Amino acid sequence: MGEIPEKSIVIIRKREYRSDLNRSVVTTHYATVSKNSLVYLSKRNVAKRLTKQCAQFMLHTGKIPQKITITRKIVENKPVELIYSFSTTEVFQLYITEELLEGKEPKNFIETLIASSDIDFLKTISEEEKQWKVTYAPDGRALCKKCKRQIKTKEIRVGRMPKEEEPPRQEFYHFNCFAFSKIDPKTIHCINDLSEEDQKKIRKKLK
Numbered sequence: 001m002g003e004i005p006e007k008s009i010v011i012i013r014k015r016e017y018r019s020d021l022n023r024s025v026v027t028t029h030y031a032t033v034s035k036n037s038l039v040y041l042s043k044r045n046v047a048k049r050l051t052k053q054c055a056q057f058m059l060h061t062g063k064i065p066q067k068i069t070i071t072r073k074i075v076e077n078k079p080v081e082l083i084y085s086f087s088t089t090e091v092f093q094l095y096i097t098e099e100l101l102e103g104k105e106p107k108n109f110i111e112t113l114i115a116s117s118d119i120d121f122l123k124t125i126s127e128e129e130k131q132w133k134v135t136y137a138p139d140g141r142a143l144c145k146k147c148k149r150q151i152k153t154k155e156i157r158v159g160r161m162p163k164e165e166e167p168p169r170q171e172f173y174h175f176n177c178f179a180f181s182k183i184d185p186k187t188i189h190c191i192n193d194l195s196e197e198d199q200k201k202i203r204k205k206l207k
């Protein structure tokens with residue numbers, strides 16, 4: 001434990017047998033390091049800590065931290081929602097409020113950081129109705145909406161992300177079943193998590 005700095009956030013995934021379900025499932029636990037031991041936290045509390053850390057980072061460095069994307073429209077005088085992607089399957093929503101920014105108006109503040117950044121965050125901002133996320137399928141449970149066949153584990157999967165006001169529903173496609181040419185390339189994100197070869201394949205389709 002001595003290797004992990006104090007206050008680090010640790011994510012522990014393990015396969016556990018659940019007698020109530022009569023099968024084993026992968027469970028995720030979150031913890032922080034304090035005095036050389038792990039203190040377990042809820043995902044909500046992890047998000048809260050990350051939100052505070054992110055706000056402090058932005059205030060002190062004038063930069064947006066790595067692995068942050070912006071998927072929702074930024075609205076004046078409202079908290080700005082940033083998405084922190086720890087991995088393709090572990091994502092945290094960070095609501096950056098005026099209070100966390102020590103009185104600065106979130107929209108104005110974040111847009112100034114975006115403007116001075118080398119990274120094209122605007123690529124991830126979209127007012128389009130549909131938002132698409134390309135990842136490797138973490139499991140083989142999803143069915144493709146077009147061909148109705150299974151999308152196998154680790155295959156490229158294009159998923160539609162529901163908007164805030166919608167109930168979460170699943171909509172996934174195989175790489176070859178998805179109409180890349182019909183969508184605005186701006187509405188796709190998370191392709192940075194894919195291998196370079198796969199990113200090339202997608203960029204080709206988007207042209």
Ligand SMILES: [Zn+2]
Binds near residue numbers: 144147176
């Ligand atoms: Zn398909």
